[in-house]
Amino acid sequence: MKRLSAMILSLILTISLTACGGTGEAGIPSGAEDNSTDETSGQLSLSGEIGGEITISAYDTMQYKAFLEDAAKLFEENYPGTRVNVETFSAMPEIKTSGQGDKKMVVAQMQDDPQGRQDYINKVNTALMSGEGADILAMDVLPIHKYADSGQLENLVAYMEADPQFSRADYRENILDAIEYKNGTWFLPMDYTFDYYAYDSTLLTGEAASGFGTGSAFTSGELVALAEPAFDGSSRLFNTPHYQKGSGGGMWGNLLAENYTSFVDIQNRTANFDDGSFAALLETVKQYSEQGYISKGSTGQKDAGEMIRQPKEASADRFFFKPKNAFNLISLFTRNLGMRMNVMAEGDTMAIGDDDEIAGIAAAADGSVPFTYEQAYGVNANSQNKETAWAFLKFLLSEEMQLSTSLRPAALPILNSARDKMMETRLTSMMEQQGQSLNEAQLEAIAGYNEAVEQLSDLINAYILEDTVINDMISAEVQFFFDGSKTAEEVANALQNKVSLYLNE
Amino acid sequence: MEKLPPRKKNPRPRLRTHMRGAKRPPRIPPGVLFLAPGLIGFLVFYIWPFFISLGYAFLNKPVNGSFVGLKNFFDLFHNAAYRKGLGNTLRFIGISVPVNMALSLGTAMLIHKTKRHKELFSLMLLVPLVIPSGSMVSFWKALFAYDGALNGFLNTLGIAKINWLNSQLAFFVMVVIFVWKNLGYNMVLYLSGLNNIPKDTYEAAWVDGAKPWQAFRHITLPGLAPTSVLVLIMSIINTFKIFKEIYLITGGYPHDSIYTLQHFMNNMFASLNYPRLTTATTVLVVIVALFTQTMLRLERRAAS
Numbered sequence: 067m068k069r070l071s072a073m074i075l076s077l078i079l080t081i082s083l084t085a086c087g088g089t090g091e092a093g094i095p096s097g098a099e100d101n102s103t104d105e106t107s108g109q110l111s112l113s114g115e116i117g118g119e120i121t122i123s124a125y126d127t128m129q130y131k132a133f134l135e136d137a138a139k140l141f142e143e144n145y146p147g148t149r150v151n152v153e154t155f156s157a158m159p160e161i162k163t164s165g166q167g168d169k170k171m172v173v174a175q176m177q178d179d180p181q182g183r184q185d186y187i188n189k190v191n192t193a194l195m196s197g198e199g200a201d202i203l204a205m206d207v208l209p210i211h212k213y214a215d216s217g218q219l220e221n222l223v224a225y226m227e228a229d230p231q232f233s234r235a236d237y238r239e240n241i242l243d244a245i246e247y248k249n250g251t252w253f254l255p256m257d258y259t260f261d262y263y264a265y266d267s268t269l270l271t272g273e274a275a276s277g278f279g280t281g282s283a284f285t286s287g288e289l290v291a292l293a294e295p296a297f298d299g300s301s302r303l304f305n306t307p308h309y310q311k312g313s314g315g316g317m318w319g320n321l322l323a324e325n326y327t328s329f330v331d332i333q334n335r336t337a338n339f340d341d342g343s344f345a346a347l348l349e350t351v352k353q354y355s356e357q358g359y360i361s362k363g364s365t366g367q368k369d370a371g372e373m374i375r376q377p378k379e380a381s382a383d384r385f386f387f388k389p390k391n392a393f394n395l396i397s398l399f400t401r402n403l404g405m406r407m408n409v410m411a412e413g414d415t416m417a418i419g420d421d422d423e424i425a426g427i428a429a430a431a432d433g434s435v436p437f438t439y440e441q442a443y444g445v446n447a448n449s450q451n452k453e454t455a456w457a458f459l460k461f462l463l464s465e466e467m468q469l470s471t472s473l474r475p476a477a478l479p480i481l482n483s484a485r486d487k488m489m490e491t492r493l494t495s496m497m498e499q500q501g502q503s504l505n506e507a508q509l510e511a512i513a514g515y516n517e518a519v520e521q522l523s524d525l526i527n528a529y530i531l532e533d534t535v536i537n538d539m540i541s542a543e544v545q546f547f548f549d550g551s552k553t554a555e556e557v558a559n560a561l562q563n564k565v566s567l568y569l570n571e
Numbered sequence: 572m573e574k575l576p577p578r579k580k581n582p583r584p585r586l587r588t589h590m591r592g593a594k595r596p597p598r599i600p601p602g603v604l605f606l607a608p609g610l611i612g613f614l615v616f617y618i619w620p621f622f623i624s625l626g627y628a629f630l631n632k633p634v635n636g637s638f639v640g641l642k643n644f645f646d647l648f649h650n651a652a653y654r655k656g657l658g659n660t661l662r663f664i665g666i667s668v669p670v671n672m673a674l675s676l677g678t679a680m681l682i683h684k685t686k687r688h689k690e691l692f693s694l695m696l697l698v699p700l701v702i703p704s705g706s707m708v709s710f711w712k713a714l715f716a717y718d719g720a721l722n723g724f725l726n727t728l729g730i731a732k733i734n735w736l737n738s739q740l741a742f743f744v745m746v747v748i749f750v751w752k753n754l755g756y757n758m759v760l761y762l763s764g765l766n767n768i769p770k771d772t773y774e775a776a777w778v779d780g781a782k783p784w785q786a787f788r789h790i791t792l793p794g795l796a797p798t799s800v801l802v803l804i805m806s807i808i809n810t811f812k813i814f815k816e817i818y819l820i821t822g823g824y825p826h827d828s829i830y831t832l833q834h835f836m837n838n839m840f841a842s843l844n845y846p847r848l849t850t851a852t853t854v855l856v857v858i859v860a861l862f863t864q865t866m867l868r869l870e871r872r873a874a875s
Contacts, residue, residue, distance in 0.1 A: 184823075184841070187841060188840075188841065191840065191841060191843055194843065195633070195843075195845060209842075212842050212843055213843065216632055216633055216634065216842075216843040216844065217632050217633070217634040217635055217636075218633075218634060218843060447634055447635075448634065535823070535824070539824055542822075543737075546717075546734070546737065549717075551717050551732065551734055552734065552737075560737065560826070563827045564824050564827075566651075567651075567652050567655065567824065567827070567830065568824055568838070570650070570651050570652055571650070571652040571653075571835065571838050571839065571842065571844070571847075
């Protein structure tokens with residue numbers, strides 16, 4: 067026993083003395099910093115040989131599968147000898163159809179499945195731990211910052227600089243700048259989208275509306291301040307319910323998104339829920355509801371049937387402001403041309419009214435203007451075929467794929483040339499199905515739409531790094547406030563403890 | 572001198588299986604042969620992966636990491652989440668194990684004294700062990716949820732609802748679940764220990780005028796010493812297994828009071844922080860091994 071103890075002690079001493087020291091915080095790997103030092107100096111050289119087999123993995127079947135399978139087929143035709151495997155994880159959504167006569171509505175409803183997401187993340191982690199995993203990983207549910215920090219993702223800056231066929235100027239450069247994390251680019255978005263506010267030009271006129279337009283950015287609080295003098299209770303300020311359980315939507319979802327970075331700083335691993343501002347935000351939502359600023363709406367997660375019935379209920383109210391997504395910006399330009407498209411998102415009708423105009427893009431409380439994406443991909447650092455993986459990513463960014471109808475239409479292509487052509491291509495296709503073609507007025511409207519999109523997009527300067535685990539924590543705790551089982555301070559304190567624990571593990 | 576009877580011829584000649592000086596082939600004990608399949612599985616699926624993954628504990632990151640010696644081990648004890656998990660785990664062991672041991676001993680003594688239906692009572696208390704955790708989780712959730720049965724009952728008594736799973740009381744919910752699940756197992760061990768204490772000793776004590784409490788203190792407890800050591804070790808090991816139910820009920824990031832070492836390690840895996848995960852695992856293995864060795868030595872000394 068004595069000899070054994072002596073041997074163990076000697077071993078410990080030996081290991082301590084021969085330790086080389088870490089290049090980063092132990093246990094919290096600094097892959098991000100290391101990779102940037104090696105690869106942004108342009109040391110990567112691409113051989114130009116594309117071949118072999120690669121695999122792409124995504125969680126969200128509905129959003130990713132069709133696009134990836136189309137891309138895989140075309141890529142294999144363009145590069146004979148390559149094989150692209152597509153793996154998706156989630157189940158396809160429930161599809162409901164409803165209609166009367168010739169009018170039909172098809173609603174596909176995705177059920178939020180936190181356990182399913184976690185199972186997928188565990189599956190990917192297990193594969194990565196064994197040194198394998200898919201060559202390309204979709205960044206739909208995976209925690210980008212963790213994978214970047216632990217060196218699991220390739221820094222794509224090196225590939226962008228080493229590839230003579232890739233030019234940043236061909237894409238939205240402010241988007242590419244916004245996604246940088248710890249001096250690296252760890253994923254590439256295929257598209258982007260943003261939220262903006264439309265306002266009712268009959269309710270807000272004159273000086274109150276003088277600052278509105280495609281060059282402006284507003285938070286919901288700023289809009290409330292502008293509209294309050296004109297508010298008389300006959301109309302609501304926003305057409306959102308105060309809280310939507312489980313979906314992160316409603317006024318609470320908007321306010322949280324605007325203030326997210328003030329509560330959670332993922333890069334610096336700090337949480338700030340207990341300084342009173344989070345509790346105040348919760349109380350603000352309740353006040354808005356009590357003061358009649360926001361619509362009645364339901365507080366539960368809507369099912370597809372309710373979403374279909376709602377347009378008739380919501381049209382009776384008038385709203386000062388309507389939070390909208392870039393997708394239905396086109397309706398503002400085509401509403402008088404017989405091409406109105408009413409889009410429902412998050413259970414609320416987002417129909418464009420006849421008097422609606424653009425107030426400005428949605429801004430965060432710190433003044434930044436964020437964007438989100440529908441599809442983004444990163445390259446696995448364990449991949450044995452990184453060059454082919456990079457070639458496939460580039461192919462996804464080509465005009466052919468950026469204009470593909472299987473890329474979700476709700477988002478804007480990141481490739482500049484594709485974005486200019488996208489709306490005309492889609493509307494032309496729609497009109498041709500009806501045996502018609504676009505007339506001059508419609509083409510002019512499309513040009514106006516493109517200009518508005520570019521002006522609003524020019525304001526984008528941030529990508530808010532979120533974490534689905536933290537979002538689930540917030541969603542679970544906030545529910546206790548809205549159902550009355552906890553006070554705002556109790557929720558804030560509970561979140562402070564949980565999120566701090568998570569960030570500092 | 573008497574003549575010795577003639578030597579009987581051995582109908583079966585003795586086979587010379589080995590020459591003088593040659594070694595006998597080793598005789599494998601039957602016990603080892605019976606243990607071999609389980610032992611091989613244990614080595615392949617537990618021991619070998621543990622040593623394979625041990626390398627991560629000395630690197631700063633899982634992919635292309637560099638050697639950092641024992642830095643991860645020192646940093647582990649400076650990590651607030653680890654200290655919280657360790658503190659909660661020790662607190663849980665410190666409360667739930669004595670409670671479980673006391674209740675299971677008391678139950679065993681009651682059943683030991685019962686003259687009828689002993690097997691039935693034992694079986695009833697063993698049922699929680701065999702019910703799958705996943706099945707019981709829905710029951711616990713239905714019982715302790717904010718809109719659950721317990722709060723419904725309290726409501727009928729005019730008492731305000733309590734947030735059992737998202738407050739400090741979550742700790743006691745965890746203790747209740749642990750005791751409910753493991754009471755039967757320890758009770759069976761204690762029953763066996765009680766059966767091994769000679770009845771004559773008790774009779775002699777009664778003849779000498781000993782009171783029940785004195786008999787318990789001077790006969791039962793010392794007689795149960797070896798069993799108690801085993802129950803203690805198994806109870807401590809079982810405290811780590813309660814993570815399954817707690818995770819299914821409250822998720823990976825529960826209330827502060829029930830965030831244990833297993834939550835920490837599970838979350839490290841999900842975060843791809845393999846260096847910290849294997850460091851924490853190694854520390855736990857060393858602590859448990861040292862503790863077990865110490866307890867077994869104390870038990871041997873007490874027995875001798």
